[in-house]
Amino acid sequence: MKKILLLSVTTLLLFSFSHAQLKRLFKKDSTGKTGVDRIIQKVPNKNSGGLTNDEVISGLKEALEVGTKRGTEKLSAVDGFFKDAVIKILMPPEAQKVEKTLRNVGMGKQVDNAILSMNRAAEDAAKSAAPIFINAIKQMSIQDAFGILKGGDFAATNYLKQKTTASLTEAFRPVIESSLKKVNATKYWNTVFTTYNKFSSEKVNTDLLAYVTEKAMAGIFYQVGQEEQKIRKDPVARTTDILKKVFAN
Structure with missing residues (x-):
């Protein structure tokens, strides 16, 4: 109601403004906001529990920064992927029967090395x-x-997924490619499937780089989602005043 009243008053006042004044009022600043935007933004929004727009956007930005920081720090640590049962990168579904066969013929160590290499990447x-x-x-x-x-x-996680998937893919691929080479993952992978292909009529030709990139991104978004849940549902995870204020409403 306050916002409607403010807009009504603002509209009436516009008739008394000169052309120059109107031009200044609707001119965008360096952040892309007009004078009207800045006036409205200071009015508490009834639908957000009395929070101003500035408080809402500050709180959401902080929540995302906290969640992504926690998530990326956890997963970028040694064993961040490898020892997490939910996001650990295993053999692709189409290669799992290959894995079983190779383990049965004494190549379990090579398979384990390939799996470890993917997670390290x-x-x-x-x-x-x-x-x-x-x-x-x-x-x-x-x-x-x-x-x-x-x-x-x-x-929040879906917002990040929409905004960053393309950029993450572009950034992840060269890092993963370099990492796979660094830990000889390509060698292990080639050894595993070259050996298997010698004994099977069903050849396996999986794009290791694309597969690990896809799984790494899925793991990142999963972890960020878990952090978002903590902030939304667990008051203890709201470590700053603005987080407590925004998510208490």
Whole structure:
């Protein structure tokens, strides 16, 4: 109601403004906001529990920064992927029957090395995710913020997924490729499937780089989603005053 009243008064006042004054009022500043935007933004929004737009967007940005920082730090550590049962990268579904066969003929160590190498590559790639997430967070609009606040349990994570998937793929691929070479993953992979292909009429030709990149990104978004859940549902995870204020409403 306050916002409607303010807009009505603003509209009436516009008739008394000169052309120059109107031009200044609707001119955008360096952040892309007009004078009208700045006036409206200071009015508490009834639908967000009395929070101003500035408070909502600050709280959501901080929540995303906290969640992505925690998530990427956890996954970029040694064994961040490898010892997490949910996101550990295993053989692709089409290669799992190959894995079983190879283990049965005494090549379990080579298979284990291939799996470890994939997870180490994902852990290395996770280190490059934070700045990409931060860039997307900085670009969040007021509309984005309220959409996240009123959205589902994973609204913030879905926002990041929409905004960063292309950039993450571009950043992850060279890191994963380099990491796979560094730990000889390609060698292990080639050894495993070259040997298998000698004994099988069904040849396996899996794109290791694409597979690990896809699984690494899935793991990152899964972990960020878990951190979002903590902030939304667990008061203890709201470590700052603005987080407590925004998510208490």
